[in-house]
Amino acid sequence: MVKAMKLEIKNGAFGYPGKPILNDVNLELNTGEIVCVLGKNGAGKTTLFKSMLGVLKPLSGSILLNGRPVEHWDRTQFARLVGYIPQARSLPFPFTVMDVVLFGRTAHLSVFGSPGKKDRIIAEECLELLNISDLKNRNFTQLSGGEQQLVIIARALAQQPSFLIMDEPTSSLDFGNQIKIIRQVNALKNNSLGIIMATHSPDHAFMCNADVVIIHEGKIWKTGHSDTIITEEILKKVYGVDVKIRSLGNETECNRLVCVPTV
Amino acid sequence: MLIVSVLFSACLGRYPLSVSDLLTYLLTGRSVDTSLPTVLLNVRLPRIIGALIAGGVLAIAGTAYQGLFRNPMVSPDILGVSSGAGFGASLAITLSFSLIGIQLTAFFFGLIAVFLALFVSRIIGKHHDKILMLVLSGMVTGAIFNALISLMKYIADSDSKLPDITFWLMGSLANISFDQIKVVLPLVIMGTIPMFLLGWKLNVLSFGDEEAKALGVNTGRLRVIIICCASLITASVVCISGLIGWVGLIIPHFARFLVGPNHKFLLPAAFLSGSIFMLLVDDVARSATSLEIPLGILISLIGAPLFLIFLSKSTKKSW
Numbered sequence: 285m286v287k288a289m290k291l292e293i294k295n296g297a298f299g300y301p302g303k304p305i306l307n308d309v310n311l312e313l314n315t316g317e318i319v320c321v322l323g324k325n326g327a328g329k330t331t332l333f334k335s336m337l338g339v340l341k342p343l344s345g346s347i348l349l350n351g352r353p354v355e356h357w358d359r360t361q362f363a364r365l366v367g368y369i370p371q372a373r374s375l376p377f378p379f380t381v382m383d384v385v386l387f388g389r390t391a392h393l394s395v396f397g398s399p400g401k402k403d404r405i406i407a408e409e410c411l412e413l414l415n416i417s418d419l420k421n422r423n424f425t426q427l428s429g430g431e432q433q434l435v436i437i438a439r440a441l442a443q444q445p446s447f448l449i450m451d452e453p454t455s456s457l458d459f460g461n462q463i464k465i466i467r468q469v470n471a472l473k474n475n476s477l478g479i480i481m482a483t484h485s486p487d488h489a490f491m492c493n494a495d496v497v498i499i500h501e502g503k504i505w506k507t508g509h510s511d512t513i514i515t516e517e518i519l520k521k522v523y524g525v526d527v528k529i530r531s532l533g534n535e536t537e538c539n540r541l542v543c544v545p546t547v
Numbered sequence: 548m549l550i551v552s553v554l555f556s557a558c559l560g561r562y563p564l565s566v567s568d569l570l571t572y573l574l575t576g577r578s579v580d581t582s583l584p585t586v587l588l589n590v591r592l593p594r595i596i597g598a599l600i601a602g603g604v605l606a607i608a609g610t611a612y613q614g615l616f617r618n619p620m621v622s623p624d625i626l627g628v629s630s631g632a633g634f635g636a637s638l639a640i641t642l643s644f645s646l647i648g649i650q651l652t653a654f655f656f657g658l659i660a661v662f663l664a665l666f667v668s669r670i671i672g673k674h675h676d677k678i679l680m681l682v683l684s685g686m687v688t689g690a691i692f693n694a695l696i697s698l699m700k701y702i703a704d705s706d707s708k709l710p711d712i713t714f715w716l717m718g719s720l721a722n723i724s725f726d727q728i729k730v731v732l733p734l735v736i737m738g739t740i741p742m743f744l745l746g747w748k749l750n751v752l753s754f755g756d757e758e759a760k761a762l763g764v765n766t767g768r769l770r771v772i773i774i775c776c777a778s779l780i781t782a783s784v785v786c787i788s789g790l791i792g793w794v795g796l797i798i799p800h801f802a803r804f805l806v807g808p809n810h811k812f813l814l815p816a817a818f819l820s821g822s823i824f825m826l827l828v829d830d831v832a833r834s835a836t837s838l839e840i841p842l843g844i845l846i847s848l849i850g851a852p853l854f855l856i857f858l859s860k861s862t863k864k865s866w
Contacts, residue, residue, distance in 0.1 A: 311771045363763025370758055376617045377753050377808035387751045391763030396744035398811050443762065 289315045289350050289446050291478065296345035304343055305331045309504055311497060315446050315478040318469065320489040323499030324523055329482040332512055333449050337368055344442040363391035367445035369436055369453050381419045381435050385391060388442030411440040429456035437465065448472065450481040466491050486514050490540045498522060511541060552823050556830050557591050574859050595826060597723035597787065602794055602825020603818035604784045608777040610802065610817040611742050611794025614749040614810055615773050616678055623781045623795035626685035626774065631660025631691035632785040637712045639700035646722065650786040657782030664688045665774065677756065718789035718843030719831055731783045738780035741772060746810035753828055791843050793850035794821055
């Protein structure tokens with residue numbers, strides 16, 4: 285059983301010196317929870333994630349992992365607890381998919397170590413879990429965007445973290461793979477991982493039965509459970525389009541709310 | 548392959564030795580030809596070892612830098628180590644230092660150039676892309692030292708000093724002795740071992756700074772260690788061999804073509820291929836014509852077309 289852990293932000297202001305992007309951020313993520321971050325393009329979702337990872341220094345306020353400021357954590361120790369799935373990526377050298385997934389094991393190796401047999405087994409399990417074992421020996425740089433995305437998710441799983449920060453994990457995935465990833469996210473939550481995920485589809489928040497954070501005009505505008513927070517007016521305000529939200533209550537297989545944009 | 552090329556190189560030269568004589572001497576310690584031990588130990592062997600070290604070192608430094616800067620077009624002089632060493636050598640030659648003095652000055656100015664680049668990038672590059680800043684700072688320090696080299700050439704005595712400077716800048720392994728190798732070898736070993744050990748971390752850096760950090764790599768520290776090690780070994784080689792370009796750029800490509808991009812295997816492969824390449828080119832340099840061709844010139848002449856061949860091959864294999 286994984287020990288309960290907490291990743292929290294207190295009065296955070298994030299962005300670049302002289303160019304703050306987010307202000308007054310308060311947020312809490314516990315293991316066994318999913319938080320979906322919604323907001324239009326350029327709202328500051330990636331900035332928030334980079335700050336949470338300690339890659340971008342907060343302009344003010346603090347980000348605490350288990351009560352300890354992120355910048356005081358040793359990078360290796362931190363990476364054993366927090367995994368990251370970034371949005372865009374480029375790889376200048378032709379590593380194989382297996383190598384890329386093994387990169388996820390880095391935090392578990394000694395300073396001068398390289399992955400061993402045990403790490404390979406874990407990496408293979410992660411590929412298996414995402415149904416991409418057949419990509420194992422392929423050149424990562426030659427995969428399609430969606431395949432790369434799945435490999436990067438496998439890499440984060442190989443890291444065996446307690447928290448996952450996912451920056452639009454379903455972008456560039458086809459319809460089927462999107463749903464598979466959402467299912468995987470739910471399974472990980474049930475395995476006591478804490479997941480914070482940026483998404484452009486409010487439906488994903490309904491599918492994950494998740495808590496929602498809406499970023500709007502440089503602030504966290506709303507927080508709460510998806511069923512109460514995601515409303516027609518709020519989506520209109522954030523995205524500027526008309527949306528109908530309906531319940532699928534009489535469908536036993538998918539008893540949840542759905543968003544239907546009017547076209 | 549390595550052993551064969553070493554034996555071949557040992558036999559080759561102004562005073563030709565036969566392979567059988569050489570093997571008899573090596574295995575039994577006896578020799579029909581009394582001058583064989585002298586030729587072998589004092590002339591050929593230091594040069595062979597020198598070529599192996601120089602080629603190997605330039606190749607791994609190039610490989611490490613290409614990994615570090617995530618750019619396969621980078622060579623060991625990206626941070627100005629060669630320009631710095633070149634300036635050090637021309638300064639020392641102008642001031643009529645001894646051979647050792649010239650090499651020491653070259654070594655120190657090589658390192659100074661790199662530290663200057665690191666320092667400048669730290670100051671101006673606080674909030675920018677660190678790698679970009681480092682490359683630009685390297686270009687700037689390189690340019691400054693190149694200007695200083697030209698200045699030295701301009702003020703140097705054109706009858707005695709200028710030819711020496713020019714010759715040094717072209718690079719050659721002709722003056723290598725065992726004493727120099729004894730000094731350089733420990734430095735090279737000291738700089739190489741950490742790079743081999745950190746090979747895996749260097750792989751992870753391929754995805755860029757932010758992702759490598761998120762995967763648990765202390766990127767700042769790793770970068771400084773690799774830069775220090777690579778500069779140390781490059782400076783120690785350049786100070787005895789003069790400026791030799793291309794090896795650090797082409798050999799990493801060749802090695803990647805052979806063993807793939809994983810630095811755990813790539814660095815040793817680069818070292819071996821660099822060594823063999825340098826040894827064979829040096830053989831050509833000293834025996835193709837009656838007058839020795841400067842190694843640096845020959846390497847560029849051979850290296851440039853070879854690079855094109857690798858490139859066309861590799862786009863087909865698309866590694």
